[in-house]
Amino acid sequence: MGADYYETEADKRFLAAKGSVPIGIGRNSHIKRAIVDKNARIGENVKIINSDNVQEAARETQGYFIKSGIVTVIKDALIPSGTVI
Template identity: 85%
Template sequence: VGLRSCIAEGAVIEDSLLMGADYYETDADRELLAAKGSVPIGIGKNTHIKRAIIDKNARIGDNVKIINSDNVLEAARETEGYFIKSGIVTVIKDALIPSGSII
């Protein structure tokens, strides 16, 4: 777990690497993002991450599953904020994974 990582309650992280963040968001920033329907930097509530690399400043919403349940070995989904190599999901730097997403 990297510097300035924010992990919400109920999140489960297994066999993964979190790079952290370059900066903290203030409580006011986080409230403003929530009011806009956006996602703050970090890992949202009740999110499950397994065998993944989460790069810096990633915004992962609530109830997200990054578990590669279909055992995909290779996938190029950079426009969606991630890719899969050798079965390991990598969420790219500054990516936004919306709440409820399943990867």
């Protein structure tokens, strides 16, 4: 995972105040067998673990897809806090 730009602590506080998520992976999030593209925003307490062992899914409007059981979080995606994939 990488980013095209840097968000300062002030930027992060501003985003949190308006209910958004800063670039990166939030606290208490668990990611297993996944690819996270750049500029992704993953909230707190997110689980990207594919516990249902889904092999193929097209969920680009939700910020991800699954191919051969591997979850890929797409570029610039926003995965809200508390999401389970």
